[in-house]
């Protein structure tokens with residue numbers, strides 16, 4: 146592995162304290178272009194907090210962020226966008242009651258001249274959104290006027306990713322993009338993540354699903370109680386080891402034994 | 418081909434049905450008085466006046482806010498105009514713009530307080546409604562020692578803001594048409610329209626997408642302040658006097674017109690065309706009642722019921738609009754219990770600290 150090249154983003158000793166509780170505690174990470182970094186960890190481990198730091202929603206309590214080696218605070222979502230960091234929250238960035246062609250372009254509307262006025266070019270917006278969605282394999286969408294809320298969870302997720310890619314994101318940050326999706330739709334989203342990576346984007350993926358993580362991940366970081374517990378490249382850990390780590394370091398086998406015991410003890414009392 | 422199904426999914430469709438219904442209703446029970454030009458002018462005048470407030474208020478509501486202060490904004494605009502011209506004797510050319518500016522300024526204040534304090538616009542504008550009413554009363558009494566100020570309206574203002582066409586149709590109808598064109602233009606044709614929908618849909622996501630949400634909110638409150646003051650000065654120009662208690666009823670009238678016009682109370686959805694129908698429905702009911710020979714109290718009952726039906730049908734239409742248009746759907750997404758759908762709520766709290 147050539148760890149010599151400069152990462153696009155380096156997170157250095159970042160902590161984030163919420164009223165005395167350290168949601169992030171001295172976390173350091175490197176995010177490289179053309180790689181998928183999977184952020185793993187139990188509920189409340191601090192994954193979303195880390196993502197919000199990258200998205201400009203939170204300022205770190207301590208520690209710094211570097212972009213291509215230079216120290217660079219990310220002080221607002223606008224800042225993050227300017228640096229090419231595009232975050233897709235669960236169902237976020239889309240507006241259920243807006244037409245897809247409107248939602249896709251919020252904040253970045255294409256315009257055309259109309260006499261002395263500059264107007265929103267809805268026709269162009271519709272064409273682009275249909276083309277981009279088709280390119281991402283969502284061929285069912287042929288009309289940009291469809292309301293976002295009428296799309297399936299996967300289609301919405303894809304539209305949010307398509308938006309980020311279309312507007313030239315260099316870093317794609319995805320918080321549990323497959324959490325609410327069925328098998329087929331998850332597979333589709335994962336395929337699009339691979340596409341983005343192959344185009345040279347850096348991808349940060351938060352997921353609870355070990356299979357999904359192992360399918361697309363190049364590098365993995367595990368957070369436990371706001372601290373980085375482990376950090377490894379593809380192939381350096383077995384599936385069982387990763388699962389253990391995600392359960393907060395507690396051996397999954399122990400947990401399973403415990404569960405078996407509980408359900409075994411519970412049976413006699415419910416049988417009559 | 419006329420696509421009936423997609424037409425019924427448009428936000429203004431239910432509003433149109435409502436207007437048609439009350440029109441036929443009163444044409445039937447109020448026949449033949451209801452179709453005389455005097456009665457038509459009666460409800461058109463009411464609609465035009467209300468429309469000047471309802472249209473900008475609709476934008477505020479599509480953006481997910483409420484403006485309950487329009488009653489006092491109207492009085493403030495009207496009184497400013499009346500005191501400057503009627504009491505101090507300055508020309509209309511100073512008094513009228515000053516009235517508009519005062520309404521717009523207090524609208525600006527609404528927006529500023531809402532965006533800076535993150536309090537709900539319901540409370541902020543309710544405070545403004547009462548606070549500003551007190552201020553208007555106090556200032557008017559202190560300067561003029563009355564609560565009613567008469568104005569000698571100049572010919573120029575009478576022929577534009579005040580006055581009537583053929584002695585029946587108020588010039589306010591022309592202002593209403595202009596207001597409707599401007600508001601529709603903003604919402605449909607400009608990029609700001611997209612920002613307004615996004616703001617009402619999900620403020621945090623809109624901000625994340627780069628929409629200057631605070632600035633848009635402030636502009637929208639300035640718009641409803643301007644609309645209220647515009648009606649204020651128009652009424653002064655029409656009746657030749659201003660009263661401190663004027664306009665309070667428009668607080669609820671405007672909300673009724675907007676909601677009956679198909680705008681969702683939660684924001685993010687609605688159309689100016691729908692609001693025009695909603696405004697007409699309100700006006701037809703409140704004026705049409707006089708041509709039936711019934712007691713006018715019944716109008717309130719009808720309006721109350723209409724409002725309830727409108728809210729119910731708005732929800733139904735929203736569901737219809739959201740239902741996928743094609744039947745062949747892949748397996749439905751199952752929400753996972755431990756995922757975090759409240760992601761944005763957390764963010765919101767966090768950004769407030």
Ligand SMILES: Nc1ncnc2c1ncn2[C@@H]1O[C@H](COP(=O)(O)OP(=O)(O)OP(=O)(O)O)[C@@H](O)[C@H]1O
Pocket residue numbers: 163164168186187188189190191192193194195755756757763764766767
């Ligand atoms: N704005 C906030 N104010 C206070 N505490 C917060 C805030 N945001 C997050 N936290 C706390 O920080 C911890 C980490 O939260 P975070 O959302 O980052 O977890 P997560 O790893 O994304 O979990 P999940 O897998 O459930 O999404 C939690 O204990 C949470 O309660």
Ligand SMILES: [Mg+2]
Pocket residue numbers: 192193194320757
């Ligand atoms: Mg999370």
